[in-house]
Amino acid sequence: xxxxxxxxxxxxxxxxxxxxxxxxxxxxxxxxxxxxxxxxxxxxxxxxxxxxxxxxxxxxxxxxxxxxxxxxxxxxxxxxxxxxxxxxxxxxxxxxxxxxxxxxxxxxxxxxxxxxxxxxxxxxxxxxxxxxxxxxxxxxxxxxxxxxxxxxxxxxxxxxxxxxxxxxxxxxxxxxxxxxxxxxxxxxxxxxxxxxxxxxxxxxxxxxxxxxxxxxxxxxxxxxxxxxxxxxxxxxxxxxxxxxxxxxxxxxxxxxxxxxxxxxxxxxxxxxxxxxxxxxxxxxxxxxxxxxxxxxxxxxxxxxxxxxxxxxxxxxxxxxxxxxxxxxxxxxxxxxxxxxxxxxxxxxxxxxxxxxxxxxxxxxxxxxxxxxxxxxxxxxxxxxxxxxxxxxxxxxxxxxxxxxxxxxxxxxxxxxxxxxxxxxxxxxxxxxxxxxxxxxxxxxxxxxxxxxxxxxxxxxxxxxxxxxxxxxxxxxxxxxxxxxxxxxxxxxxxxxxxxxxxxxxxxxxxxxxxxxxxxxxxxxxxxxx
Amino acid sequence: xxxxxxxxxxxxxxxxxxxxxxxxxxxxxxxxxxxxxxxxxxxxxxxxxxxxxxxxxxxxxxxxxxxxxxxxxxxxxxxxxxxxxxxxxxxxxxxxx
Numbered sequence: 001x002x003x004x005x006x007x008x009x010x011x012x013x014x015x016x017x018x019x020x021x022x023x024x025x026x027x028x029x030x031x032x033x034x035x036x037x038x039x040x041x042x043x044x045x046x047x048x049x050x051x052x053x054x055x056x057x058x059x060x061x062x063x064x065x066x067x068x069x070x071x072x073x074x075x076x077x078x079x080x081x082x083x084x085x086x087x088x089x090x091x092x093x094x095x096x097x098x099x100x101x102x103x104x105x106x107x108x109x110x111x112x113x114x115x116x117x118x119x120x121x122x123x124x125x126x127x128x129x130x131x132x133x134x135x136x137x138x139x140x141x142x143x144x145x146x147x148x149x150x151x152x153x154x155x156x157x158x159x160x161x162x163x164x165x166x167x168x169x170x171x172x173x174x175x176x177x178x179x180x181x182x183x184x185x186x187x188x189x190x191x192x193x194x195x196x197x198x199x200x201x202x203x204x205x206x207x208x209x210x211x212x213x214x215x216x217x218x219x220x221x222x223x224x225x226x227x228x229x230x231x232x233x234x235x236x237x238x239x240x241x242x243x244x245x246x247x248x249x250x251x252x253x254x255x256x257x258x259x260x261x262x263x264x265x266x267x268x269x270x271x272x273x274x275x276x277x278x279x280x281x282x283x284x285x286x287x288x289x290x291x292x293x294x295x296x297x298x299x300x301x302x303x304x305x306x307x308x309x310x311x312x313x314x315x316x317x318x319x320x321x322x323x324x325x326x327x328x329x330x331x332x333x334x335x336x337x338x339x340x341x342x343x344x345x346x347x348x349x350x351x352x353x354x355x356x357x358x359x360x361x362x363x364x365x366x367x368x369x370x371x372x373x374x375x376x377x378x379x380x381x382x383x384x385x386x387x388x389x390x391x392x393x394x395x396x397x398x399x400x401x402x403x404x405x406x407x408x409x410x411x412x413x414x415x416x417x418x419x420x421x422x423x424x425x426x427x428x429x430x431x432x433x434x435x436x437x438x439x440x441x442x443x444x445x446x447x448x449x450x451x452x453x454x455x456x457x458x459x460x461x462x463x464x465x466x467x468x469x470x471x472x473x474x475x476x477x478x479x480x481x482x483x484x485x486x487x488x489x490x491x492x493x494x495x496x497x498x499x500x501x502x503x504x505x506x507x508x509x510x511x512x513x514x515x516x517x518x519x520x521x522x523x524x525x526x527x528x529x
Numbered sequence: 530x531x532x533x534x535x536x537x538x539x540x541x542x543x544x545x546x547x548x549x550x551x552x553x554x555x556x557x558x559x560x561x562x563x564x565x566x567x568x569x570x571x572x573x574x575x576x577x578x579x580x581x582x583x584x585x586x587x588x589x590x591x592x593x594x595x596x597x598x599x600x601x602x603x604x605x606x607x608x609x610x611x612x613x614x615x616x617x618x619x620x621x622x623x624x625x626x
Contacts, residue, residue: 075568075572078564078565078568082560082561082564085557085560085561088553088556088557088559088560089553089556089557091556092549092552092553092556092595092599093549093553096602100606102610102613102614102617103617111620112617112620199571200571203571209571209572209573209574212571212572213572213573225572225573227565227568227569251557254553275603275606275607276599276602276603276606277596277599277600277602277603278603280595280599284556284591287560288559288560288563288588291560291563291564292563292564292567294564294568295563295564295565295566295567295568295570295571296567296568296571298568299568299570299571299572300571302572366621367621371621371622371623372622502609502613504543506545506549522540522543523540
């Protein structure tokens, strides 16, 4: 149990008041229009969406997850977080294409890229799926906060889940994305300072760089310092085959849209940037901060390992970074640390609440129920949707008492495996149509559960490592959506030409490009690849 | 002649070129070096600083390679954006498919 002094309480209360107040301050801007409530009027300089990318992807469950993989695999565990590197490529490929489409959301993009009934089905499906996923993400992030509060104060887990998400909802309901992005900026600063102070403190307590290296050597654990320590090509719990698969997914995934769950958050930030250039730099810089933040955590967890080796229980060593903060910081600083945890938590909750509400408002209510709704009404529907997503997250959170890491790994890459390639194909290949893409989603929903849970339980399939599950799901999906694509008609030429001229996608768009040139909509350029 | 172009016309910037490819390569390498370098700063400071600095060089290369092109794309696109937004609104209201 952590005991707060007067200064600890002061830090915490002051911080929460300032943060909620600064978010609510933007009430007037947020209520002006749908574009303001969800995209801050598409006018942000690159550093604001960048700080939002960073703050959003620094969630309460992230240090739990990072602590788990670093404690288990040493410095090499940092590669688990390198999935975020899809932004290295996306910043200059899919970000550029998506920003030019001007779609509010990935669901809306489907109707710009594809045509006809298939595109509308895709929009409805993606909107519904995103509302569900955002509730689920909020649920697991909220439960992680519940777990931290239980560890620190002995509260029941649901208290941490409900209390802080509800505080956050105040400024999201009031100011929408304006509140989110402004609060994210100041939360990003507090979070970075918090992580830096706690991590440097943890390294210092473990004896500094020389102390950590020396102790690991004495313990015969020097391999933990090697970022490329694998347990074999295909053997052990950290094989090189996993590393190669991860690089493939992360880097080539940047060409596509939706190749990771994070894309849907980034898509909103991309559209809120004031230009294509600002969008590219915001995604690149936000992710650079995410990756360097992981480095600070990794060093700190290695320090924790030196001080506390031999913890066998995952639930215990997953709390490593929080233990460093609560147990090692001096009195008076613990409140600042907890304020940083609150900032970590709220920055994610705010973004996900607003994102879920965007899909409900723009893609379901406005597009299918009331296309001529006034801006004022749309803002109110946005607020109502925010509230629904919040309540849904409490429900999902209460269902996820254990195994946060297991849920995360399943959601992040197994659930995305079967649609990973279609997510790339929809960007780079003109002939890939809405029916092919839709069939890949339907197939993947069934196949991922079959390959990961059902068939191994029934003894039909051995329990495969997660990287092997990825390749298997990708291959099984191909067998379904490629024939579906060729057996159905291509999208309408007029629709594809309009999309091509506006977005200028990369890849196999030859027939569409030639048609656009023939119509005089674009000019042929001799140089280029 | 510079390795990467500094001057672009609007039509040329819309094409995918070697500058885009190299920006992605430098960007990916900068992530790797910055992430590993910063972690090593707390464990083997000399190596850590050296690797981090290499990461910074890759960031600069990425910027030098892609920024002139991105500036041109942005300035050209912003002229057309208003018209595109009107079309988006029409699609939303089912006035255009």
